[in-house]
Amino acid sequence: MSFIDPYQHIIVEHHYSHKFTVVVLGATKVTKGAFGDMLDTPDPYVELFISSTPDSRKRTKHFNNDINPVWNETFEFILDPNQDNVLEITLMDANYVMDETLGTAIFPISSMKVGEKKEVPFTFNDVTEMILEMSLEVCSSPDLRFSMALCDQEKAFRQQRKENIKENMKKLLGPKNSEGLYSTRDVPVVAILGSGGGFRAMVGFSGVMKALYESGILDCATYIAGLSGSTWYMSTLYSHPDFPEKGPEEINEELMKSVSHNPLLLLTPQKIKRYVESLWKKKSSGQPVTFTDIFGMLIGETLIHNRMNTTLSSLKEKVNTGQCPLPLFTCLHVKPDVSELMFAENITAKHIVSNDSSDSDDESQEPKGTENEEAEREYQNDNQASWVQRMIMALVSDSALFNTREGRAGKVHNFMLGLNLNTSYPMSPLRNFTTQESLEEDELDAAVADPDEFEQIYEPLDVKRKKIHVVDSGLTFNLPYPLILRPQRGVDLIISFDFSARPSDSSPPFKELLLAEKWAKMNKLPFPKIDPYVFDREGLKECYVFKPKNPDVEKDCPTIIHFVLANINFRKYKAPGVPRETQEEKEIADFDIFDDPESPFSTFNFQYPNQAFKRLHDLTYFNTLNNINVSIFYNH
Structure with missing residues (x-):
């Protein structure tokens, strides 16, 4: 670092990080199974989870009685490129008492290259298809100022x-x-x-x-x-x-x-x-x-x-x-x-x-x-x-x-x-x-x-x-x-x-x-x-x-x-x-x-x-x- 803070008691080592962006576009034919669909139409939403990130869990809003939801919601995760980062996608059904899991999929983020942007399909229960748009880039500037000097x-x-x-x-x-x-x-x-x-x-x-x-x-x-x-x-x-x-x-x-x-x-x-x-x-x-x-x-x-x-x-x-x-x-x-x-x-x-x-x-x-x-x-x-x-x-x-x-x-x-x-x-x-x-x-x-x-x-x-x-x-x-x-x-x-x-x-x-x-x-x-x-x-x-x-x-x-x-x-x-x-x-x-x-x-x-x-x-x-x-x- 070129700047030395004379008041500093603890110094943060600066390392570059990756920004992983996920856009949950939509899903088609969301189902709870043949018997479940006869009792209730799904109220679907999506949970995204990356265990290695600070803000590890994010979710979309839910739609009532919609088997073809369109979310178009964007989420960002800050990743340490030196860790094994895996995205877990869970399709959920919102209920009054307890939400129900409809399916889970895994995506290894290491399979993407920096600068790459692509749409990735996921299939749940052999019927439901979900499309996510993903991109990976290097964070160009620090988001945290850690210093005892006045800002x-x-x-x-x-x-x-x-x-x-x-x-x-x-x-x-x-x-x-x-x-x-x-x-x-x-x-x-x-x-x-x-x-x-x-x-x-x-x-x-x-x-x-x-x-x-x-x-x-x-x-x-x-x-x-x-x-x-x-x-x-x-x-x-x-x-x-x-x-x-x-x-x-x-x-x-x-x-x-x-x-x-x-x-x-x-x-x-x-x-x-x-x-x-x-x-x-x-x-x-x-x-x-x-x-x-x-x-x-x-x-x-x-x-x-x-x-x-x-x-x-x-x-x-x-x-x-x-x-x-x-x-x-x-x-x-x-x-x-x-x-x-x-x-x-x-x-x-x-x-x-x-x-x-x-x-x-x-x-x-x-x-x-x-x-x-x-x-x-x-x-x-x-x-x-x-x-x-x-x-x-x-x-x-x-x-x-x-x-x-x-x-x-x-x-x-x-x-x-x-x-x-x-x-x-x-x-x-x-x-x-x-x-x-x-x-x-x-x-x-x-x-x-x-x-x-x-x-x-x-x-x-x-x-x-x-x-x-x-x-x-x-x-x-x-x-x-x-x-x-x-x-x-x-x-x-x-x-x-x-x-x-x-x-x-x-x-x-x-x-x-x-x-x-x-x-x-x-x-x-x-x-x-x-x-x-x-x-x-x-x-x-x-x-x-x-x-x-x-x-x-x-x-x-x-x-x-x-x-x-x-x-x-x-x-x-x-x-x-x-x-x-x-x-x-x-x-x-x-x-x-x-x-x-x-x-x-x-x-x-x-x-x-x-x-x-x-x-x-x-x-x-x-x-x-x-x-x-x-x-x-x-x-x-």
Whole structure:
């Protein structure tokens, strides 16, 4: 290779491959046999299978009651020419209960020459004839870019975004305080982070984004990184057709209505039928399906029910001219061969089907109340709830599939299947990767000193597995710092919002941030020292600032403004500097987040009545405005 990536940790050896194209033209005289044809006319479709390819199985659509189907469907397979590649063609009959195999044929792809294109007939049961058009060619250019360097599209985005930020910062800071902004090189790279925490994180992040949008801080950010619940809000915001012209305030009103209904209403027979059809369509296209797909459909139906076909690539229109911060979504690759619930040990069947939505198993099992009368009526009138609960409990309680990563983790095709990987250390900034054992004991806080936390974090993907498993990144630690700490992104200022669950409202709020610090140290990445004893000295605050001790020496070390979920000044003020006066104003703000016995803000609560939504939304909105100031840019 002529190009050397200085950030590379693992290098892919480039090998040429073949593209094998199959066009299923049609078939004549499809039969189920003399006796079978008397009972039913075939509903034929064709399955193509090449065991040595990444996306090994493909199929055509089926035709009802058609013995002479014409498909004209095209399929492509990427082949390793060094393997023995064989195409297996199966003629199938679609049925309601179980599809029937009508015949199978084999075609050795090695019998074709590169550049050759031909029609090949196949005969099934001495009667049915099928015609396939096949061609074989060399792939002329690579389809996969495997590099730790930023892609060209992100580099172009950063340049456009910096131009916009420069003008936005001049407006925000005023002429006097923006005199140093001569060029885009003077523009700091600001990243906004949102943690996981289910709907609590999503609703909390909605208030944060409204505050950042109205204060002008959002216009000065380059990245927004999310994890779990915060990504649900990011998806809701960025998939909205009117964003950014329509701000978070109006979009949040729509979100409040969406999450006020009981989630069991998503499990009516009509909707379940639609989910099954969608999952079957995905499976039929060759994509793997797991429980994560079902859960994702329920979340999507709740939040973006009319935008369920939105893809990540379709969000490019929100950033193609640098008009919005680049959204970064987080997931974690895991190994499938772990039977115990290590990666989601706190999630039980009870949390999925019962009325109890508390984070603790010790909480009362009594049904929770709601202030939303409409949602309450829907819940009481939902005569499907009981059988839905029994169905889901039967599915998740005793199923071995649900109790393994194979069943619970998301599953996707392994994009690195068949690649040859070599480790590259000499020029990589990660060459000094430090194991947990080599860190000094005084560098680690007791809360983050578990021995297996980041075990084998740099182990490459298994290039022999056809599929990989991905899970919620919050199961490692609940803030998406790895995305922002990539040295290529050169982030100067990190504004992080932690919505993670804590034992009580008065508990120390730094566990996830300390994990991020530990991860950075293990990777030799600059990170300000997190002093957990600031909590003992100063008590619980809404916001903490962590800066490098020696800025002249630690030039690449970011400053962190860390917001925690706490109801302190919001109890006294309805807006920054505006005290609450009436009893009603005081009562609406007098609530706990983690100490409330009703647990309205639990990670496992998927219904937010209007009052609960407004309380949490307005709290994070207030905390953000009350603690963030344009002066944060003066030293960057």
